[in-house]
Amino acid sequence: MPQSADRILRLTITYLLYNDFVMLNTARSARLDAAFLALADPTRRAILARLTKGEATVMELAKPFDMSQPAISRHLKMLESAGLIARRIDGTRRHCRLTDAGLDDIDQWLTMLRQALEKNYERLDELLVAMASKRGEK
Amino acid sequence: MSKLTLNTEGDRFVVVVRRFAAPPEAVYRAHTEPKLVQQWMLGPHGWTMPVCISEPRPGGRIRYEWAMPGGGGFHLTGEYLELEPYSRIVHVERMFLPEPTPDNHIETRFEKDGDGTLMTMRMTLPDAETRARMLATGMEHGMEASYQRLDKLSVS
Numbered sequence: 001m002p003q004s005a006d007r008i009l010r011l012t013i014t015y016l017l018y019n020d021f022v023m024l025n026t027a028r029s030a031r032l033d034a035a036f037l038a039l040a041d042p043t044r045r046a047i048l049a050r051l052t053k054g055e056a057t058v059m060e061l062a063k064p065f066d067m068s069q070p071a072i073s074r075h076l077k078m079l080e081s082a083g084l085i086a087r088r089i090d091g092t093r094r095h096c097r098l099t100d101a102g103l104d105d106i107d108q109w110l111t112m113l114r115q116a117l118e119k120n121y122e123r124l125d126e127l128l129v130a131m132a133s134k135r136g137e138k
Numbered sequence: 139m140s141k142l143t144l145n146t147e148g149d150r151f152v153v154v155v156r157r158f159a160a161p162p163e164a165v166y167r168a169h170t171e172p173k174l175v176q177q178w179m180l181g182p183h184g185w186t187m188p189v190c191i192s193e194p195r196p197g198g199r200i201r202y203e204w205a206m207p208g209g210g211g212f213h214l215t216g217e218y219l220e221l222e223p224y225s226r227i228v229h230v231e232r233m234f235l236p237e238p239t240p241d242n243h244i245e246t247r248f249e250k251d252g253d254g255t256l257m258t259m260r261m262t263l264p265d266a267e268t269r270a271r272m273l274a275t276g277m278e279h280g281m282e283a284s285y286q287r288l289d290k291l292s293v294s
Contacts, residue, residue: 109269110152114144116181121142121156123178124168128160131168 038082043067044075048098051085055097146263154259162248165255166224169246170194180204189213194221200231212236224248239268 038044047061062072076096079085086099142156158165168174172190180187181204189203200216216231227246233239244261264272 109264109272110144110146112272113152113154114142117144117154117156118142119183120179120181121158123180124165125158127168127174127178128158128164131164131174132160 034078034082035084038078038084041075044079047072047075047079047096048084051096051098055095058094058096061096147260150263152261152263154257154261156257156259157251158255158257159253160255161253162250162255163224165257166227166248169227170221175202182206185211194218194227196220200229233272235271237271239264239271 039048043065046064050056050061050064058069058072058076061076062069065072076085076087080087083099085096088095088097142154144152144154147153168178170192171194172192175192176187176190179202184207186205187202188205189201191199191201193199196218198218200218201213203211203213205211212233212235214231214233216229218227218229220226220228225248228244229246230241230243232241240262242262242264244259246257246259249256249258
């Protein structure tokens with residue numbers, strides 16, 4: 001897998017893990033188990049790698065593999081139930097794409113930033129008190 | 139106790155406002171003097187900053203290195219662009235996670251507010267990939283086991 005595709009894939013997985021662990025840590029283990037199971041197969045990882053380049057039809061995804069369409073469809077179903085990909089039907093074509101896990105990522109990022117800053121500034125409040133009392137001693 | 143407000147400005151900027159119960163000089167110094175920065179700019183609980191370089195003059199270097207409990211860490215480098223003691227700092231910074239994130243241009247203002255300081259920090263909202271990397275780095279230790287599982291899968 002090219003390095004950039006690998007990185008995007010890891011980022012996608014990171015989003016999923018982040019969602020499960022930090023944002024919605026209810027019902028997380030079932031989804032995580034599904035995600036890890038889905039990732040524990042080279043064909044499914046290759047499908048994900050292909051999808052990091054953009055949406056593809058089931059036919060296009062099946063092409064590099066010597067596999068029947070029902071077999072590919074089973075893989076896609078696993079990826080979909082793990083929340084890694086989404087499918088849409090357009091007439092007779094079936095399209096797949098990586099899930100838009102980043103949909104709410106601005107909110108997630110802002111939440112993380114707020115938490116980090118709040119912790120920092122609470123420490124800064126204490127430091128400012130310490131600095132003031134030190135100055136008072138002089 | 140004053141509270142932090144955090145708002146987006148358009149889709150490119152984040153503006154953080156926070157009041158401190160100390161005069162602008164003290165808050166400004168705490169943002170620029172390495173020995174002071176090292177004591178509070180630490181992120182999640184348990185992190186430390188073993189290396190802190192801050193040269194508060196135009197063109198001066200910034201380098202912060204954080205260490206997480208149990209190993210690992212990341213660092214940030216930057217440069218000061220403009221400094222107006224004790225009211226304004228403009229600097230640029232990037233994190234190495236380990237690849238560098240795009241430069242974040244940050245303006246921090248310190249205004250006298252009664253016997254305290256109103257601080258306004260305006261920074262660039264990172265792009266989606268940078269946010270993902272920062273989220274990943276900001277995640278606490280519950281994540282480590284999962285990453286180890288992920289590494290074992292060795293996505294190849």
